[in-house]
Amino acid sequence: MRFLKLFYLLLADTGQSIWLFLTGRKKQLGGKRTMAKLILSTGNIVSGGPSIIRKPGAYRSNLELTNSLRSNFLAAQEDYATAAADDEAQDGKLHANGGVENGAAKSNGNALHVNTETGGRPPVSVWTAEEDGALYVPRIDWSEAGLQEEPLQYSITVKLFFLPSASVERRAQFAKKALDLVLKELDAPAIDLLIVSFPGMSFEGDCEWEADRHNAVQGNDEEELATWAAIEDLHRAGLAKSIGLAEFGSEKLARFLQRVQVRPSVNQINIKNCCNVPPPLTKLAKEEGIELLAHSDCIDILPEGTLRELLGQGLGGAGILADPETGAGGLKGDLAPQWVAKYTAVVRDRGVIENKGYFAGAELTEG
C-alpha cells in the first residue's frame, strides 16, 4: 500500500501521469498500431563515477553508453524513491486520507505495480516522466540544467549517431530533437560542432589502404546527402557553428564534397592502435581544409538487443518493458532505437570536461 501512496503523491506533485497517458492513448487508438516514444539519458557522466572508465580491451563507447545509462536508471530509481519517501514522511495527513488510497487504487491494476513488488524496483512512474509526448527515462529535472559559466566559455560538441533501424526520412526530425535536448540540458543557445555518424560505415581493415577502399562502397550516398541537407539547415539556423562527418574515407568524402552546400569542417575517424591514416585521406583532408579528428566510438552504438536488456525486466534492467516470458508487465511492442547523441562541454582555455552525457531516442510500436 505504501507504493500506492507514493504513486499518488507523484501524480499530485507533477500533475502528469505517464501511465495514464500511455495506457489512455492506447485505448483511444484501439486496435491500431500504437507508438510510444522514449527519450533515454545518462545525465552528466564525468561526475557520475566509474562509468567513464575505459576498461582494457573493451573501451568503445557503446560500453560507456550502456553502462552509464544503466547506472543513471539505477540512480534515478534510488533518488526518486527516496525523495518520494521523504515527502511521504513529511506529510502524515495523506496517510489517513482514504481518497489517496482510492486514487491510487485506480492504477492498481497496472502491471507496473506487480513489477515493482516482484522486481524490488520503485514504480516506473516515480522515476520517469512524460513530456511532450515522450517518456523520459529517467525523468530530467530541467531546473538543474546548465553549465557553470557562460556558454561562450565552452566548446560544445555533439556527435549524433543515426541508428540502422531508424527511418531515413525522419533523420531531420531526430537531429532537431537531439540538438534541442542537448541545448536544453546545457542551457546553451548553440553548439560548436555537430558531427553526424551514419549507419553501415566503418573504418577498419588490416591496413590503412584497405580500410579506405572498403569505406568507398559503404553507406548510402544519396541518403547521407539528404540527411546532410537537414544538418546544413541546423547550421544555417545558428544552432551548430560547424558541422562534420564521421568515418568518411577519401573516395566517399571526395564524392560527398562535390554535392554539399555547407562543407564539413571535420571528419572523425576511428584510429585503433596503428595510427596510420590512409595517405589519400590525409591528402584530401589537407587540401580541403577538413580536420581529421580521432575517436574510439563504436559504430553500432546502441543495438536493439542491448536496449531491450537495459529497459527489460532482467537483472540490471530498468523494468520498463513487459516480459512475455515471465508475465511481468510494462510497455509492450517492438523496440527500435533511432538515434544517440553524445555531447561534451569542455571549458575552452582550461581543457576541463565539465559535462558529458548521452541522449538516445527510441520508439515502441505495437501492431
Next chain:
Amino acid sequence: MGLLALGTALDWPEAKTKAHHVRAWGIKQLLEIWNKAKVKERDAMLWGDEVEYLVVTYSKDDPKVLLSLRQADILAALAGDKDLAKEVTPPASPGGTKPKDKYPSPVFHPEFGRFMLEATPGKPWGIDFKELLHVEPDMKLRRAIAKDHMLPNEYPITLTTFPRIGSPGVFTEPHYPVSGPKLRSQFVPDEIANPHIRFPTLAANIRSRRGRKVQVNVPVFRDENTPWPWKDPTVNYDLHNWPEDDDVRNGAAPDNFIHMDAMAFGMGSCCLQITFQAKNITEGRKMYDQLSPLGPILLALTAATPIYKGFLADTDVRWNQISKAVDDRTAEELGEKPLQNDRWRIPKSRYASNSTYISEDPRLREEYLDPNLVIDPEIKQQLLDGGMDDRLATHFAHLFIRDPIVIFNEDLEVLDLSKTDHFENIQSTNWQHMRFKPPPADNNIGWRVEFRPMEIQITDFENAAFSVFMVLITRVILSFDLNFYIPITKVDENMETAHKRDAVLQEKFWFRRNLFSSRPSRGSGSGTNTPRSGGGGSRANSRPPSPVGPVEDEYKLMTVNEVINGDEEGEFPGLIPLVESYLDSVNVDVATRCQLARYLDLIRKRANGELWTAARWIREFVKGHEGYRKDSVVSEEVNKDLVGKVIEIGEREARGEGFKGLGRGVEKLLGGF
C-alpha cells in the same frame, strides 16, 4: 631559481637576528597578495616546464669527462646573441604541426651548480592539444641553442647528477682545490657553486645554522666484490683546515654509506619541474592536494640517480640526498639535544615531501592531516586575523617555522607591500614536493601549483612525455573530479619507498582504492544547484564521501604498474586508462592523438617493466662495462663511456634518427621509440 637580487648578504650570526623581521614582513606581504588575489577568477590553464642540464666536457680522445664550470660564460653568450634575443622559428613537432609564427626564445637561467643550466619555454604553454606537441621540439630546440653557445667539447646533458662529482682528483674544468671557506667541503671546491653571492651564502649559512657541515650519506650498493663493511675510501680523516673537518672524525661518515658533505651534492641535481596555473585559488588548492599523493609514484617512475661520488648507490633517486644537502636543522631541532635555544623539534628538512593538505574540499577528512604538524602559532594567528581560513593559514604557518637563510641588508630598510620578496624568501627555500604559488605582486598571473618530484630524463622525448602526462593528469583530475587523498603521512612513507632500488617494479605504494566521488543525488528537492555562480558549484562539484568508513579502508598497497596501468581485477582503473578516457571525450586531431599515445606508451612501459628507468639502465651499463670490477666503484673509464653514451643518445635525438642500434642496453631504456 628566481630572480637574483643584489646586495649585502648577511652572514649567519647576523642573519639569524633578522629572521623574525623577515618573517613578520613576509607574512604582511603574503596577506597583501592573498587579499588581492583570492578573488581572481577564471585564469586560463597555462603551464610551464623547467629542464635542468649538466654541462660536461667530453671528447673521444680525452680519457676524462669533466663538469664544465663555464655557466656564467655560457649564459653571457646566450644573452649576447642578438638573433636569439626575442624570437625563434620553432621546429615542427613530431606530429608535423608547427606553430604559425615565430615565438619567444627559450629562456636560460643560472642554477646552484656552476656546471648547471636551466631552460624554460619563452612563454607558458596552453592546453590546446596541438600545443602539447610543441613541447618536445621546444625542449630539443633549447638543448640545441644551449649547445650552440658552448665550446665544441661541451655538452648539455640531462643526467640528474654527475656520476663522479666529488671524487678524488680532477672532475671539473677548470680544476680548483677543495676545502674552501664557504662550503668547507673535503670533496668539492667552493667554485662548484654559482658565484652569485646568493649561492655561496645559502650554502655557508645552512652549514653555519646547522653548526656543522651537511651530511649526505647514501647507502652503497653491495656488489660481489664490495668490501663489507664498506668504508668510503675517499673520506679524508686527516684534514685540519676548518673546524668542520672534525665532522668525519665525529662519525659523520658511517660504514656502508657513500659520504658527502656539501650542498652541491644535492642542489647540483637536475630535476624536471612542472608548474600549472589554476583557474582560481580554490582550484589551485585542490590541484595541490590531489597531485601530492602522485609525487612518490612519479619519483619512482622517473628514477635516474643510481650513482654518487663514483660509487653505485643502493638507492635510485636524488630526493633524499637533496633533502640532506640543504638540511639546516640544528641538533636541537633534530632532537639530538634538548630544546634550549631553538623553538621546536622539526621532523623534516626544508627540502622534503609535503606535510600539509591545503584544500577546503569536503572530501578531505581530518584523518588525512598530520596531527604532529609543526606550525608557528603566532604566525597562524596573524593570518587568521588577516582573514585567511584555518587550513591555508596552517600551511603557511608550517612553512614559516623556517628561518630565512639568505638576507640582504638593503631589503630590511622599508617594507614594500608591492613586493613579495620577504614572503618568497621563506616560500622558495621550502623545497617541498609540491609548491603552492600565490600570484606575483602585480597579480597579472594566477594561482599556481608546482609539481617538483620528477627526475630529469636523458632524452627530451622522455621529458616531454612526463611533462605532457602530468598536464593531462591535471585535466583528468579536474574533469572527473578524482579523489587521490590518503593520509599525508602515507605520502611520506611512499616517498621513502620510492628511493629503493628499482622501486618502480619491486615496491608497493599506498594508494587510494576508489578515486571516484559519490554521484550527486537528485530529486532531494533541496535545489542546491547554482549554475553559473562562477564560484564553481554545479552538478560536477566535489561532494563529501558517504557513507564514511574507516580511513584505513580507503587505501591499500599497490605497485606503480597498478597505479599507472590499472589492476588485473579491474578494480582500480589506472591513470593511463583514465587519461585515455579523457582523450576519448575531447576533440583531438588524429596526428596529435597518435603522438600523445606515444608518450602514454612510454610511461605505460616504464611502469610495467617492459622498459627500464634511467636508474636501471645506468646500473646495468656500469655492471656490464668491461672496466667494472663488481666492487661498486664507477671508475673514470666507466664514467666516460656512460656520459659518452648519453651524449650519443642526445645526438641521435637531435638528428631525429631514433634510438635503435645504440647498444649498451639503450633499447631497454627507449625501446622502439
